Amino acid sequence: MSPLPPANNPPAEAVKDLMLRHDAFSQLLGLKVEEVGAGYCRLRFVVRPDMLNGFGALHGGALFAAADTAFALACNSHGRQSVGLTATVDYLEAGQLGDVLTVEAREESLRHKIGVYQVRAVNQNGVLLALFKGTAYRTSNELL
Amino acid sequence: MSPLPPANNPPAEAVKDLMLRHDAFSQLLGLKVEEVGAGYCRLRFVVRPDMLNGFGALHGGALFAAADTAFALACNSHGRQSVGLTATVDYLEAGQLGDVLTVEAREESLRHKIGVYQVRAVNQNGVLLALFKGTAYRTSNELL
Amino acid sequence: MSPLPPANNPPAEAVKDLMLRHDAFSQLLGLKVEEVGAGYCRLRFVVRPDMLNGFGALHGGALFAAADTAFALACNSHGRQSVGLTATVDYLEAGQLGDVLTVEAREESLRHKIGVYQVRAVNQNGVLLALFKGTAYRTSNELL
Amino acid sequence: MSPLPPANNPPAEAVKDLMLRHDAFSQLLGLKVEEVGAGYCRLRFVVRPDMLNGFGALHGGALFAAADTAFALACNSHGRQSVGLTATVDYLEAGQLGDVLTVEAREESLRHKIGVYQVRAVNQNGVLLALFKGTAYRTSNELL
Numbered sequence: 001m002s003p004l005p006p007a008n009n010p011p012a013e014a015v016k017d018l019m020l021r022h023d024a025f026s027q028l029l030g031l032k033v034e035e036v037g038a039g040y041c042r043l044r045f046v047v048r049p050d051m052l053n054g055f056g057a058l059h060g061g062a063l064f065a066a067a068d069t070a071f072a073l074a075c076n077s078h079g080r081q082s083v084g085l086t087a088t089v090d091y092l093e094a095g096q097l098g099d100v101l102t103v104e105a106r107e108e109s110l111r112h113k114i115g116v117y118q119v120r121a122v123n124q125n126g127v128l129l130a131l132f133k134g135t136a137y138r139t140s141n142e143l144l
Numbered sequence: 145m146s147p148l149p150p151a152n153n154p155p156a157e158a159v160k161d162l163m164l165r166h167d168a169f170s171q172l173l174g175l176k177v178e179e180v181g182a183g184y185c186r187l188r189f190v191v192r193p194d195m196l197n198g199f200g201a202l203h204g205g206a207l208f209a210a211a212d213t214a215f216a217l218a219c220n221s222h223g224r225q226s227v228g229l230t231a232t233v234d235y236l237e238a239g240q241l242g243d244v245l246t247v248e249a250r251e252e253s254l255r256h257k258i259g260v261y262q263v264r265a266v267n268q269n270g271v272l273l274a275l276f277k278g279t280a281y282r283t284s285n286e287l288l
Numbered sequence: 289m290s291p292l293p294p295a296n297n298p299p300a301e302a303v304k305d306l307m308l309r310h311d312a313f314s315q316l317l318g319l320k321v322e323e324v325g326a327g328y329c330r331l332r333f334v335v336r337p338d339m340l341n342g343f344g345a346l347h348g349g350a351l352f353a354a355a356d357t358a359f360a361l362a363c364n365s366h367g368r369q370s371v372g373l374t375a376t377v378d379y380l381e382a383g384q385l386g387d388v389l390t391v392e393a394r395e396e397s398l399r400h401k402i403g404v405y406q407v408r409a410v411n412q413n414g415v416l417l418a419l420f421k422g423t424a425y426r427t428s429n430e431l432l
Numbered sequence: 433m434s435p436l437p438p439a440n441n442p443p444a445e446a447v448k449d450l451m452l453r454h455d456a457f458s459q460l461l462g463l464k465v466e467e468v469g470a471g472y473c474r475l476r477f478v479v480r481p482d483m484l485n486g487f488g489a490l491h492g493g494a495l496f497a498a499a500d501t502a503f504a505l506a507c508n509s510h511g512r513q514s515v516g517l518t519a520t521v522d523y524l525e526a527g528q529l530g531d532v533l534t535v536e537a538r539e540e541s542l543r544h545k546i547g548v549y550q551v552r553a554v555n556q557n558g559v560l561l562a563l564f565k566g567t568a569y570r571t572s573n574e575l576l
Contacts (some may be wrong), residue, residue, distance in 0.1 A: 006241075013155055016185070017532065018198070019197075019198030019199075020198060021198070022193045022194045022197075022198050022199075022200060023196075023197050023198040024193055024194060024195065024197075024203075025194060025195050025197060025203035025205060025206050026197075026198075027194075028172075028194045028195075029205075044167075049168055050168045050169065050171075050172045051169050051172075051211075052167075052169060053160070053163075053166075053167050053168075053169060053170075054163030054164060054165070054166050054167040054170075054216070055163075055165065055166075055225070059167070059168075059169035059170070059209065059212070059213075060212045060216075060228050061169060061205065061206075061208055061209020061210070061212040061213065062169050062209065063206075064204065064205055064207060064208045064212070064231075065204075065205020065206065065208065065210065066201070066205070066214070067205075068204045068205040068208070069197075069203075069205065072197065072198070072204075081199070083235070083238075083422055084204050084235050084374075085230065085234070085373070085374075085402060086233065086234045086235065086374060086423050087208075087232070087233055088230065088231065088232040088233075088520050088565070089230065089232075090149065090229070090230045090540075090541070090565070090567065091227070091228050091229060091230065092540070092543075092548065094227075094543040100277060101551050102226065102278070107177070108145045108522075108524070108560070108563060109522070109524040109563075111524075112424065113401070114425065117564070118523050118525065123339065128168070128181070128401060128540070129543065131540060131548070131565070133520070133522070133563070134563065135373055135374050135423070136520065137401065137402065140230075194428065217351070222290075229517070229518075229546060229567055230517075230518060232376050232421070232520065232565050234396075234404050234423065236396070236397040236399075236404065249326070252380070252416070252419060253378070253416065254378040255380075257545070257569065258517060258569065260378050260380065260419070262419075272396070275396060275404070275406075275421070277376070277378070277419070278423065279378065279517055279518050279567070281545065281546065299520070306484030307485075307487075308486060309486070310484070310485075310487075311485050311486040311491070312481055312483065312484045312485075312489065312491075313482065313483050313484060313485060313491035313493060313494050314485075314486075314491070316460075316482045316483075317493075318542045324530040333565075335458055338456045338457065338459075338460045338506070339454075339456065339457050339460075340454070340455075340456045340457060341451075341454075341455050341457060341458075341501075341502070341504065342450070342451030342452060342453070342454045342455040342458075342560020343451075343454075343513070344454065345530075347455070347456075347457035347458070347497065347500070347501075348497075348500045348504075348516050348519070349457060349461075349493065349496055349497020349498070349499075349501065350493075350495075350497065351534070352456050352493055352496045352497065352500065352519075353491065353492075353494065353496065353497060354493070355493075356491070356492045356493040357485075357491075357493065358487065358494065360486070360492075360498075370527075371491050371523070372523050373523060374495075374520065374521065374522045374523065375492070375520065375521055376518065376519065376520040377518065377519055377520075378517070378518045379446050379515070379516050379517060379518065382515075
């Protein structure tokens with residue numbers, strides 16, 4: 001895992017604008033993308049009442065969706081259209097109403113056709129709520 | 145995998161009512177739970193414009209969330225409060241605007257403290273869009 | 289999941305011979321491949337004393353390795369060289385010394401560059417010991 | 433992920449001796465455990481001819497098995513008998529005959545009944561070959 005977030009770069013910024021303009025589900029969730037760099041993405045969101053599950057905690061699907069968006073931005077950041085093949089999530093602690101979650105995706109591996117990413121979701125106290133790992137297939141379509 | 149969905153049973157129905165009453169995120173997604181039985185759940189939803197990602201296809205997080213709700217209902221159906229530990233999803237085909245998706249969770253294994261479930265999501269033409277597998281921890285809290 | 293194992297076919301048989309001739313690790317484990325068809329493989333092995341872990345049960349790595357071989361044969365059976373990208377295993381029951389395990393891989397999805405397979409390992413009493421799911425990347429190399 | 437390996441401690445050392453004494457499969461693979469600490473394990477092995485697959489590269493099952501042993505030692509290191517529930521592996525680069533692989537397990541999360549671990553396998557040139565993530569159930573059996 002790269003020790004530091006890579007610096008922003010023009011392709012990553014343009015990819016971010018292109019992808020977020022139409023990403024209705026990320027808008028529905030109120031995701032705020034703070035930074036996209038080469039192989040990197042960090043976003044933030046607040047746990048709202050309409051994101052809770054039947055036990056009153058953050059629905060795992062809402063947390064997964066935020067991680068999936070960070071994964072998508074990180075793997076598309078190189079400018080080649082990339083699609084998720086498979087992802088896994090570990091739920092470590094429950095998110096609560098009002099929590100402010102930071103979700104950060106980092107590239108573990110980038111090959112010609114395949115990229116692998118890890119995403120960590122932490123709350124405002126630095127507690128790790130979930131680990132996400134995603135594998136993407138990199139098509140030959142250029143995004144820009 | 146059990147060859148047939150188990151028959152509905154009173155605990156499963158009561159658990160369904162209890163859990164869905166407060167499940168705000170599943171309501172936000174418009175999930176319609178059609179059947180809950182012992183270790184089983186089937187639900188349906190329509191892909192709406194606000195569920196699309198930046199490429200105009202169903203956001204992986206929305207599909208995952210529907211599968212996660214089916215998983216939660218199936219693993220809680222026995223009446224013991226259960227929480228997801230980890231889940232994995234494989235994206236096989238993209239969901240499209242207007243698709244009517246059926247999401248069906250079945251129990252693979254039930255032990256004292258752990259249950260394992262597989263969930264399949266198919267569209268209105270019977271095309272398999274995603275496979276989901278979830279592992280749940282069964283607490284000693286009785287739900288009813 | 290296909291309800292029945294597909295019939296054997298000449299490419300699958302030739303791929304089986306080609307791959308097993310040099311598969312030293314599968315030989316070390318004593319894996320007996322019983323059938324390979326299009327997107328399908330079934331093999332068998334006996335749990336030997338040198339496959340046990342520190343608690344006297346079948347080592348998870350030995351069971352995984354048998355499933356991985358079944359996965360490799362199933363995904364290469366179409367004649368295109370395929371490599372594993374990622375796999376997940378769920379341990380449901382412990383294997384014991386002397387158990388005769390049957391390991392069966394079936395294709396869930398086959399696209400141009402990606403295949404997804406599920407593998408089930410059962411003992412001589414039909415008890416499911418493990419579920420395995422693997423995702424393969426299909427290169428353009430023809431094996432035969 | 434803890435930034436540094438935790439210091440060795442007496443329980444972890446005793447657990448290591450107890451578990452490795454009978455771990456026949458790890459012996460078959462020639463795994464050399466270099467360090468076990470609280471929630472931590474590092475081991476090493478050489479890729480031998482009898483660990484290769486049908487394409488002449490390191491069999492994924494052999495690599496997985498080494499990671500699984502590191503995971504088992506890390507999660508049992510606290511002195512409570514722990515069993516693997518599920519694991520996932522990503523294959524990033526192929527291991528080759530003669531490679532000297534270092535396999536390092538670190539604890540991501542430790543709760544009363546569940547622990548989550550990540551394992552990284554690198555070759556003698558520091559190239560990351562595989563990522564492994566495992567979830568363990570912690571029984572109430574004390575090992576010592």
